[in-house]
Amino acid sequence: xxxxxxxxxxxxxxxxxxxxxxxxxxxxxxYASCLYAMMVLTVGNDIGPRTQLxxxxxxxxxxxxxMYLAILxxxxxLLIASMxxxxxxxxxxxxxxxxxxxxxxxxxxxxxxxxxxxxxxFYKHLNS
Numbered sequence: 001x002x003x004x005x006x007x008x009x010x011x012x013x014x015x016x017x018x019x020x021x022x023x024x025x026x027x028x029x030x031y032a033s034c035l036y037a038m039m040v041l042t043v044g045n046d047i048g049p050r051t052q053l054x055x056x057x058x059x060x061x062x063x064x065x066x067m068y069l070a071i072l073x074x075x076x077x078l079l080i081a082s083m084x085x086x087x088x089x090x091x092x093x094x095x096x097x098x099x100x101x102x103x104x105x106x107x108x109x110x111x112x113x114x115x116x117x118x119x120x121x122f123y124k125h126l127n128s
Contacts, residue, residue, distance in 0.1 A: 029052070032052075032055055032056070032059065033055075035059060036049070036055055036058065036059055039058075039059060039062040039063065039066070040062075042062075042066060086126065090122050093118075094115070094118060094119075097114065097115070097118055098111075098115075101114060
C-alpha cells in the first residue's frame with residue numbers, strides 16, 4: 001500500500017495500528033512525518049496530505065510561511081526596539097543633564113527651565 005506511511009491521525013481509530021505504521025515506515029518517512037507534525041503544531045492547521053509528494057509540498061509551504069512569519073515578527077520587534085532606543089537615549093541624556101545641573105548647584109527654577117527646554121527640543125526633533 002503506497003499510502004501506508006502517511007500520517008492519518010484524524011482518520012486513525014486504533015492507536016496501536018498508527019504506531020505500527022509509523023515504525024514500519026522508512027526512516028526518512030518517519031522523519032518527514034515528525035517534521036510535518038511539528039509544522040502543524042507551529043502553524044496550527046492540519047492540511048492532511050495523502051501522498052509523499054503532497055507531504056513534501058505541504059512541508060515546503062509551511063516552512064516558507066513560517067519563515068515569512070518570522071521575518072514579520074523580527075521586523076516588528078526591530079521597529080519597537082528602535083522606538084524604545086530613542087526614548088531610552090532621551091531618558092539617559094535627561095538624567096545626565098539632571099546630574100550636571102545639580103552638581104553645579106544651579107537654582108531650582110533654572111533647572112526646571114532647562115528640563116522644559118530639553119523636552120521641547122527632543123519632541124520638536126522627534127516630530128520633524
